[in-house]
Amino acid sequence: MKALVLAGGSGSRLRPITHTSAKQLVPVANKPVLFYGLESIAEAGVREVGIVTGSTAVEIKNAVGDGSGFGLDVTYLRQEAPLGLAHGVLIAREYLGDDDFVMYLGDNFIVGGFAELAARFRRHRPAAQLMLTRTSTPQAFGVAELDSAGQVVGLEEKPVRPKSDLALAGVYMFTPAVHGIIENLKPSGRGELEITDAIQGLIDAGERVDSAMITGYWKDTGNVDDMLEVNRKVLETLEPRNSGTVTDSELVGRVTVAEGARVVRSRIVGPVIVGPDTVVRDSYIGPFTSVEGGCRIDASEIEYSIVLRGASIQGMRRIERSLIGRETQIVPASPTPRAHRLVLGDHSQVRIST
Template sequence: MKALVLAGGSGSRLRPITHTSAKQLVPVANKPVLFYGLEAIAAAGITETGIIVGETAAEIEDAVGDGSAFGLRVTYLRQEAPLGLAHAVLIARGYLGGDDFVMYLGDNFVVGGIDGLIERFRQERPAAQVMLTKVADPSAFGVAELDASGRLIRLEEKPARPRSDLALVGVYLFSPAVHDVVAALKPSARGELEITDALQGLIDAGLPVGAELVSGYWKDTGNVTDMLEVNRLVLESLRPAVEGTVLDSELIGRVSIAPGARVTGSRIVGPAVIGPGTVVENSYVGPFTSIDRDCTLADCEIEYSIVLRGASLRGVRRVEASLIGRHAEVTPAPRVPSAHRLVLGDHSRVQISS
C-alpha cells in the first residue's frame, strides 16, 4: 500500500498567514500539521508516499525532504492548479500504479492514527473506505447519506441542502478500481474533479464502498478557530520538560521550555510550550499557548494562542485566541490625547462621561 498526501492547497481560510507560507506547515504545538499526518502514515507501516504539491512546493519539499526523517520514501507530484481531490488522484495514477493507497489531506488532524482503518481495509477489501463524522454545518463538506442498515448510498460535495450531518473526513482508502472511475469524471459546477463523484461512481458500479464513523478526534485545520482547538488538544498530552534557562519565574502545570530558550521574571501556566531560542521576560503565558522558536515576549500577557517563528510581543496586555505570524511585531498603540468632537443642534442636551 502507498500513501498520497495532499499538500497543494492555497489555504485561503488561513490568510494572511498563508499568503507567505504553506497552510500545511502552520505549526500545532510547534510542529507543522503536515508532520502529524506523515507520522501517522509511517506508524501504519506505509513507507512509499507521494506528496501532491502546488505553489508552495519549494517550502513543502524543504520541510519534508526525502521523507527519511519520518521513515518514509517521498516522491513529489506537481499539481499545477487546485482542480479537486480526484484530480490529485488522476495525476498520481502513474505513481500509484496497481497498488492500494490511502489518501490523506495534509491539513487534517486525526487523533488515534489510521492503523485500525488500514487493517480493516486490508481484511475486508472494499473498493474504497471512507471515514465520517457528524458536523454542525455539513454544507461546508462532502456529505454522506446512509441507508437504514448503515450502508453508504450517496455522496455529495458541499450541498446547499445536505441530506445528513455526516461529513467526509480527510482520510480515504482506495483500491486501484478508483482510477478508471476518476478517468471518466467531468468537472463539477465548481470546476473541479470531486472525490465524492469518484466514490459515487464506485457505488453506482456496484462496487463496495465502506464507511465508518470516526471514533477519535478529527479536525480540518483550515481556519484559525480549528487551529487553536487542535493546538489545545495536542497540548493536553504535553510532557513537561525544562531544558532552557528559567530565572525568577513560576512554572505551573505541564510546561515545556526548549533548549536555548530563556524565561526570566515570568509566570507560565501550562499546558504551554516555549520554543528554542525564544526569550520571555516579565510576562504571563497562559494555558494552551505555543510559542515557536526565536520569539520575544516582553512585558506582555498571552494565552490560548499560537505564535510563529521570530514573532515579538512587547508591552501588550491580554492577547488571547490569536494566531501571530512569522516575524510579526505586536506593540502598544501610541497614546493620543482623548477628546470629544461634537456637532450639536440648537437646544441640545448631551451628557459626557469623563
C-alpha cells in the same frame, strides 16, 4: 500500498498567515500539521508517499525533504491549480500505478492515526473505504448516506440539505478501481473534480464501499478557530519538560520549555510549550498557548494562542485566541491626546462624559 497526500490548497481561510506560508505547515504545538499526517502514514506501515503540491511546493519540499526523517520515501507531484480532490488523484495516476493507496488531506488532523483502518482495508480490499465523523455542520463537508446495514449508498459534496450528519474525514482508501471512474468524471458546479462523485461512481458501478466511524478526534484545520482548537487538543497530551533556563519564575502544570529558551520573572500556566531560544520576561503565558523558537515575550500576557517563529510581543496587557505570524512585532501604540471634535447645529444640546 502507497499514500497520496494532498498539500496543494491555498489556505484562503487562514489568510493572512497563508499569504507567506503553506497552510499545511502552520504549527500545532510547535510542529507543522502536515508532519502529524506523515507520522500517521508511517505508523500505518506505508512507506511510499506522493505529495501533491501547488504554489507552496518549494516551502513544503524544504520542510519534508525526501521523507527519510519520517521513515518515508517521498515523491513530489505538481498540481498547477487546485481543481478538486479527484483531480489530485488524476495527476498522480502514473505514480500510483496499480497499487492500492490511501489519500490523506494534508491540512487534516486525526488523533490516534489510522493504522487499524489501514489493516482492515488490506484484509477486505473494498473498492473504497471511508472515514466518517458526526458533525453539526454537514453542509461544510462531503456527506455520506448509509443503509440499515451500514453500507455507503450515497454521497454529496457540501449539500444544502444533508441526508445525514456523517461527514467524510480527510482519509480515503482506494483500490485501482477508482482510476477508471475518475478518468471519466466531469467537473461539478464548483468547477472541480469531486472525490465524492468518484466514490458515488464506484457505488453506481456496483463496487463495494466500506466506512468506519472515527472514535478519536478529527479536525479540518481550515481556519484560525480550528487551528487553536487542535493546538489545545495536542497540548493537553503534553508531557512537562524543562530543558531551558528558568529564573525567578513559576511553571504550573504541563509546561515544556525547550533547550535554549529563557524564562525570567514570569508565570506560565500549562499546557504551554515554549520553543528553543525564545525569551519570556516579566510576562504571563496562560493555558493552551504554543510559542515557537526565537520569539520574545516581554511585559505581556498571552493565552490560548499560537505564536510563530521569531515573533516579538512587548508591553501588551492581554492577548487571547490569536494566531501571531512569523517575525511579527507587537508593541503598544504611542499615547495620543484625547479630544472631541464637534460640528453642531444651532440650539444643539450635547452631553459628554469627561
